Amino acid sequence: MIFLIFLLLCYYYISADPIMYTCDLIKLTVLGYYCSLMGSFAIDRYFATHYWRWYERGSLSTLLVLAGAESAMILPNVLVGVLNLEGTLYFNYSLFLFMLLQSQNTQAFIRTYRINVRLRQEIARGASVGSYSISKTFQVNENVVVME
Numbered sequence: 001m002i003f004l005i006f007l008l009l010c011y012y013y014i015s016a017d018p019i020m021y022t023c024d025l026i027k028l029t030v031l032g033y034y035c036s037l038m039g040s041f042a043i044d045r046y047f048a049t050h051y052w053r054w055y056e057r058g059s060l061s062t063l064l065v066l067a068g069a070e071s072a073m074i075l076p077n078v079l080v081g082v083l084n085l086e087g088t089l090y091f092n093y094s095l096f097l098f099m100l101l102q103s104q105n106t107q108a109f110i111r112t113y114r115i116n117v118r119l120r121q122e123i124a125r126g127a128s129v130g131s132y133s134i135s136k137t138f139q140v141n142e143n144v145v146v147m148e
Contacts, residue, residue, distance in 0.1 A: 025081045028094065032077030035098045039105030042112045043069040045143050049116055052139040076101075109147070116143040 047065045048055045055062055080097055083089035089097075119140045 021085060024085055025078070028081030028084055029074065029077045032080055032098055032101065033073055035102040036073040036077065036105050038109045039101070040069040040073045041147075042105065042108040043072070045112050045116070045147060046108075048139055049112065049119065049143055052136050056139060113144070113147045116140055116147065120144055 044065060047062075055065075080089065080094050084091055084094045123137050123140060
């Protein structure tokens, strides 16, 4: 991936020093990615909670959730990095966007955690006929333990 970015930058000759441009772009992308990591994890746990039958099968299509979550976290950060390095977006604004992204991802993480805790409490109170499943119980308990 880094090599492809380097070739793209050399082809368009965006900067006088494409190696430094590439390093700065990677630095900003990694910073943004770590700010959005909780969101990626929240998306994964959301699908594990609400679509547990499909998720527990472990088919290759569950990898699409991971690929989609990671793409949703990486691509906006690359865009912010490019806009920042091109001078379209000032660094202060990109830091503000990273903080906004972090706050949104924290809210998504907390919301997903609360959903799982509520489901675990409902299961612990007693199962109603037709809604109880050992797989669902295991998945909800796993989500809560992993998120704590």
